[in-house]
Amino acid sequence: MSLFNSLIHPASGGCATGQQHQARRPRFEVEETDTAYGLTVFLPGVAKDGIEITDESGELRVTGKRSPGLPEGSSVLYRETSDTSFELVLAHDNSVDSGKIEAELKDGVLHLSLAKAESAKPRKISVN
Amino acid sequence: MRYIHFTQPIARSVVPTADFGGRLAASGIDRQLDWLFGTAVAGFAGTARGGSFPVDVYGDKDSTYVRAELPGVTRDAISVEVVDGSLSIQASRKGKSAGGEDTVSFSREVSVPSEVQSDKISAVYENGILTITLPRAEEAKPRKINVSVN
Numbered sequence: 198m199s200l201f202n203s204l205i206h207p208a209s210g211g212c213a214t215g216q217q218h219q220a221r222r223p224r225f226e227v228e229e230t231d232t233a234y235g236l237t238v239f240l241p242g243v244a245k246d247g248i249e250i251t252d253e254s255g256e257l258r259v260t261g262k263r264s265p266g267l268p269e270g271s272s273v274l275y276r277e278t279s280d281t282s283f284e285l286v287l288a289h290d291n292s293v294d295s296g297k298i299e300a301e302l303k304d305g306v307l308h309l310s311l312a313k314a315e316s317a318k319p320r321k322i323s324v325n
Numbered sequence: 326m327r328y329i330h331f332t333q334p335i336a337r338s339v340v341p342t343a344d345f346g347g348r349l350a351a352s353g354i355d356r357q358l359d360w361l362f363g364t365a366v367a368g369f370a371g372t373a374r375g376g377s378f379p380v381d382v383y384g385d386k387d388s389t390y391v392r393a394e395l396p397g398v399t400r401d402a403i404s405v406e407v408v409d410g411s412l413s414i415q416a417s418r419k420g421k422s423a424g425g426e427d428t429v430s431f432s433r434e435v436s437v438p439s440e441v442q443s444d445k446i447s448a449v450y451e452n453g454i455l456t457i458t459l460p461r462a463e464e465a466k467p468r469k470i471n472v473s474v475n
Contacts, residue, residue, distance in 0.1 A: 239396045239453075240396065241394040241395070241452070241454055242394065242452055242453060242454050243453075244452050264452065267381075267383050268385070270385050270386075271383045271384060271385040271390070272383060272384060272385070273381070273382075273383045274382040274383055274384055274389070275380075275381065275382040275383075276381050276382075276383075277379035277380055277381060278379045278380075278381050278392070278394055303397070304397050304398070304400075304450070304453045305394075305395075305396030305397060305452045305453015305454065306396050306453065
């Protein structure tokens with residue numbers, strides 16, 4: 198499984214050229230079991246409808262748009278966070294079964310369960 | 326994080342790298358490629374590390390607000406205290422580690438205006454963001470005073 202990821206991804210359907218594409222990589226954790234990968238992505242400030250998950254051409258993409266920043270009429274005294282969207286792209290060479298991806302969001306943490314494709318599971322071949 | 330052995334390094338890694346390397350050059354964008362094991366370990370260390378967390382402070386005419394990024398913390402374990410103009414936030418997150426579950430603690434102190442109505446402080450935790458409302462004391466609010474001139 199050659200998962201790698203990047204801040205900006207080229208040649209993707211959703212990223213129009215010429216458009217300023219700003220995103221930052223969220224913190225994440227990967228766990229592996231015999232049958233699945235478990236992906237945890239930290240997306241503080243992202244609501245359920247701000248998340249988009251796509252799996253295409255062996256790449257899993259998670260984007261999270263943060264809810265609008267400050268309430269109207271307020272002024273910033275001190276700022277450390279950013280309203281920039283989150284984007285995580287993980288290539289998996291189709292070792293994940295796209296039909297069996299489950300996602301759950303709770304308190305700004307997204308949990309993804311990625312079932313391994315049959316071809317990616319360990320297999321023992323006997324010699325005749 | 327376990328080390329996972331690659332049985333087919335050529336088929337699994339070199340080919341896609343070359344492919345993206347080609348696209349990279351074409352796009353002219355300088356990108357950093359991270360492999361699962363490198364990034365996963367870095368990401369794990371980053372999230373597992375407790376300590377501080379980012380905060381914003383903003384205000385309107387009635388209140389000062391402190392907003393903290395604390396994704397995935399246990400609601401019941403969030404503690405907010407104001408003492409002498411210093412707001413103290415404490416939280417913890419349950420995580421998985423090699424040996425089972427472990428708890429990661431976070432804490433931060435933020436200076437806030439001292440003229441706060443301590444008994445009316447409220448906090449909301451939503452989407453991993455803790456927002457604390459610190460209502461200003463009446464005396465501290467700007468007040469318009471009419472002066473009659475004879």
